[in-house]
Amino acid sequence: MTIYNLGSINIDHFYRVPHLPAPGETLAAESYTVGLGGKGANQSAAAAKAGARVVHIGAVGSDGTWAVDRLAGWGVDTRHIARLDTPSGHAIINVDAGGENAIVLFPGANWALPFSLIDAALAGAGPSDTLLLQNETAHQAEAAALARELGMRVIYSAAPFDIGAVQAVLENVTVLALNAVEADQLAAAMGIGLDLIDVPELLVTRGAEGAEWRSREGDRAVAAPVKVHAVDTTGAGDTFAGYFAAARDAGRPPAAALSLAGAAASLKVTRHGTADAIPTLDEVEAFRA
Template structure:
């Protein structure tokens, strides 16, 4: 099977700061690193490192060839990444001494994905493949409808959260993942709790508390997170999602996929960076937590 990811590709400019900037404050950074990032690229790398075949559908600008090459190095099929005139997307990320972050996102080429590129990519998909999307690109509604009609499992990571974007793709979804705040916002928009949504699989991530899984045939199940000392939470949620998707792709029971994803996310927060430092399956399986 293949995971098709209609996903963002960013240059993540990560600044180490003593604390997150306050309004009007000029703050000297203690360090700067550039990483491959974007929720889409992070999920593609995570799913590939978890053992799945991943084909990324996206776009970069003339300045983005390095990002495409790096995805290839990490085992992602990049033949469906177009080069467009818009600049490559990028994020300015401040990370404080406690591992918390704030992010400014420039969408750039991520919103220049053509319908022809999407249709050409999915023409090679097969029933039973997965399509995953996030709210950092255009063409999500078209992709969701197309994949649903083709018999793909349609997955959506509802971030950055916009209730209108979720509601637009909701009729096509088989899997939805969002955090606790986003779940409450969606409930306010729809009147439905996660267990009442017309989606077979729903996961609500709870940060350091773990995750809660909702399935329409059973009671919600909680999965505890591993206790670690975080240094950078950036990309941890994307790592979790990529590992869950890979577990689904490889036929794992959802509970087993979530347990593995929790291990990957716990390992990820002990590292500085985004896609470039996502752990592979061997590291995740061998990790020891206190």
């Protein structure tokens, strides 16, 4: 059982600010740090820290070697990360005193990777494996179609939300993962209620209000919220997705996967940073205890 993640790799530039900047406002940052991020890298980090075997498929520029090394240090298989002659993706992240964030993203190498890289990475994949996808790389729809031909489970995080990207990939998605805002956007764009979106499994995270899962057959599970003091919500959804994928990959039922993923995301928001701040399975289990 292996999780293959066609995922973005970004260099995150964090600015601690007293409040999120208003239009036209120049604001002095209280601190500045650099870390590894990108929804793909975050999800690979989370799944690997949760104990799964993870193969990351992606691309960086010459400025991203340290990011690849960081993923490898957490046990992620990085053989299918290309080094391209273009800058790595990066994000400008403003985080306010309450832990909320505002992000500007430059896709860089994430949108320049060739499909041949994906084809080669999935050559040995099969029905016992999972493909993770997000809206931050090229070739999502093609990768999902290939994965379904191979019988893989496909978990798709529809973020950053784009209705065209969702529609292109939806027919090959096994688990559609959304946060509450994205769920409302998708329902509005498709003109139907959330329960009428035709996917085998739907996962909706609701931040401090917990999360819910439902199947096409009508089965449902809910993760109760965990009360914590949030200092940085960046990467919480990716932590949830990676832990959920790892738990399902390990054979845990949806309710147990939700509970574990919810605890991991709750612990993550008590820490500053993104991939580096995602907790290990031992830390999550101690937190739950």
